Amino acid sequence: MRDIVLNVAAWMDDRSNNSIEPGSDLPAFDTPLLGCASGADPLFERIKADIGPEFYWTPLDAYRKAFPEEAPDPAELSVISWVLPQTAHTRAAQRKAGPMPSIEWSRARHFGEMVNRGLRLFMVELLERRGVNAVAPVMLPAWGRAMSPRHGFASMWSERHTAHVCGLGTFGHCDGLITPLGKAVRLGSVVARIELEPTPRAYAAHNEWCLRVSKGVCKACIKRCPAGAITENGHDKRKCKDYIRGVTGPFVESDQLGFRVNSCGLCQTGTPCEARNPSAPKEKKQEETA
Numbered sequence: 001m002r003d004i005v006l007n008v009a010a011w012m013d014d015r016s017n018n019s020i021e022p023g024s025d026l027p028a029f030d031t032p033l034l035g036c037a038s039g040a041d042p043l044f045e046r047i048k049a050d051i052g053p054e055f056y057w058t059p060l061d062a063y064r065k066a067f068p069e070e071a072p073d074p075a076e077l078s079v080i081s082w083v084l085p086q087t088a089h090t091r092a093a094q095r096k097a098g099p100m101p102s103i104e105w106s107r108a109r110h111f112g113e114m115v116n117r118g119l120r121l122f123m124v125e126l127l128e129r130r131g132v133n134a135v136a137p138v139m140l141p142a143w144g145r146a147m148s149p150r151h152g153f154a155s156m157w158s159e160r161h162t163a164h165v166c167g168l169g170t171f172g173h174c175d176g177l178i179t180p181l182g183k184a185v186r187l188g189s190v191v192a193r194i195e196l197e198p199t200p201r202a203y204a205a206h207n208e209w210c211l212r213v214s215k216g217v218c219k220a221c222i223k224r225c226p227a228g229a230i231t232e233n234g235h236d237k238r239k240c241k242d243y244i245r246g247v248t249g250p251f252v253e254s255d256q257l258g259f260r261v262n263s264c265g266l267c268q269t270g271t272p273c274e275a276r277n278p279s280a281p282k283e284k285k286q287e288e289t290a
Contacts, residue, residue: 012029012119029085029087060072083185090184143155165201167201176268
């Protein structure tokens with residue numbers, strides 16, 4: 001896994017792979033954080049049962065979509081997930097924004113997801129060069145969205161839930177994933193036929209890093225949402241989607257980039273969980289030594 005981490009870091013350091021827009025010297029994301037889980041981790045099956053057993057994919061489901069001629073045991077598979085943290089430059093601009101996203105955030109949403117797509121392809125190619133079959137589930141032609149009886153519209157493979165299983169974070173009140181690098185992130189993953197050491201999960205509950213859960217005190221994401229989609233009761237996905245499709249998306253097209261982008265993300269900045277796990281002890285600054 002360490003070799004994979006080093007290869008990903010080197011790929012991201014190349015500005016032709018990781019830039020906020022074509023030709024820019026500014027990165028779309030800072031150094032990524034990686035984690036992995038066994039394809040046999042029972043949490044994948046529990047998530048499938050919760051979200052939609054008739055449509056949601058386990059790692060084995062996704063792998064067999066790509067390699068139908070193979071029938072591996074789930075324990076032969078590993079899921080590699082990554083966190084792409086927004087840069088301080090992008091976060092600073094977004095903190096000042098509202099009720100519309102900053103242009104920096106909209107660029108990161110559009111061109112940054114191109115970076116994420118490129119990283120998915122790189123990961124698959126990196127593994128295949130080593131004789132390991134791999135697939136990025138969200139890039140499969142069969143990937144899409146469906147209606148969950150319990151949760152409304154949902155995807156067949158969730159990058160947030162996958163990262164959670166891979167030890168990379170827990171959910172916040174707004175449904176964003178709070179990672180060790182905060183909530184202002186993009187996420188990606190691949191499933192590979194290789195056995196890797198799973199990343200330990202430093203949490204027991206799915207939402208324990210959220211201050212609202214751990215201490216019952218935070219309302220930051222509620223205040224940051226211009227659509228009223230985040231309330232004391234949680235996140236209303238329909239209101240959130242309607243605001244993005246009907247308000248911020250058209251704004252990005254008319255006033256920012258010249259084309260429509262599903263950009264908002266205001267709840268991901270200006271919060272205690274923007275760039276760190278707020279439930280973790282703050283690191284003490286090292287005292288200067290003579």
